[in-house]
Amino acid sequence: MISPEDITVSQFKSPQEFTGFQCEKKDYSDFVRNPDEAQKYQEENLGVTHVFKYKGYPVGFVTLAMGSLRKARMSEERQQQKPGLRDVPSLLLGHWARDSRWRTKGVGKIMMAWVLAKAAETGKQIGCRYIILDSDPEMVEHYRKWYKFEVIPPSKQDRKRRQSLMFFDLGLRGS
Amino acid sequence: MEDRRLLPKPIPVLTDEQWNFMAQRLDKPAPPEMQEELKQAVDIAKRIREE
Numbered sequence: 001m002i003s004p005e006d007i008t009v010s011q012f013k014s015p016q017e018f019t020g021f022q023c024e025k026k027d028y029s030d031f032v033r034n035p036d037e038a039q040k041y042q043e044e045n046l047g048v049t050h051v052f053k054y055k056g057y058p059v060g061f062v063t064l065a066m067g068s069l070r071k072a073r074m075s076e077e078r079q080q081q082k083p084g085l086r087d088v089p090s091l092l093l094g095h096w097a098r099d100s101r102w103r104t105k106g107v108g109k110i111m112m113a114w115v116l117a118k119a120a121e122t123g124k125q126i127g128c129r130y131i132i133l134d135s136d137p138e139m140v141e142h143y144r145k146w147y148k149f150e151v152i153p154p155s156k157q158d159r160k161r162r163q164s165l166m167f168f169d170l171g172l173r174g175s
Numbered sequence: 176m177e178d179r180r181l182l183p184k185p186i187p188v189l190t191d192e193q194w195n196f197m198a199q200r201l202d203k204p205a206p207p208e209m210q211e212e213l214k215q216a217v218d219i220a221k222r223i224r225e226e
Contacts, residue, residue: 008224009223067185067186085201088197120217153192
């Protein structure tokens with residue numbers, strides 16, 4: 001198992017950092033290797049990718065962005081009849097991958113710990129109630145078991161797109 | 176807007192049922208298991224070096 005003291009985290013600098021990076025889903029390794037994806041996304045400040053390294057070698061990354069849980073749109077008329085909260089500030093855990101050769105070494109636990117702590121810290125300065133991720137069906141149990149995320153009951157649309165929205169509740173201030 | 180593969184995708188809007196599920200939690204503390212997970216996470220995160 002890797003100790004957190006052996007891990008450094010820094011912001012994504014370039015696709016060259018990920019030469020040799022391997023993960024189960026090619027889309028994810030493409031995301032950091034392709035200059036039109038993580039790099040461009042970060043340049044535009046639409047999401048920041050954080051790279052976790054062990055002895056200088058990238059073993060995983062996460063991409064974070066501001067987000068919000070929003071209620072489906074209502075007509076102007078209905079909004080006036082039913083005013084109230086329609087948006088809950090949340091952190092979007094967009095991309096999440098670790099090098100497949102580092103499986104079962106505790107890298108995921110360290111990465112998620114950093115994300116949860118970062119969200120909690122951010123939430124003290126800027127309102128942030130939930131961390132949201134959009135999970136592949138086969139990963140739902142993993143996120144639930146290891147990181148205590150819960151599933152938002154799926155809509156018809158979620159079932160159709162075969163994804164599960166999951167959340168982690170950062171709780172009340174001071175609790 | 177050009178067509179890009181850029182991810183992460185935005186969070187889908189919630190249906191009334193989903194919204195009610197999430198909104199009803201707002202005035203309550205996080206579940207104990209999440210509070211415990213967060214506490215452990217903060218302890219672990221302090222040991223990670225940020226560059």
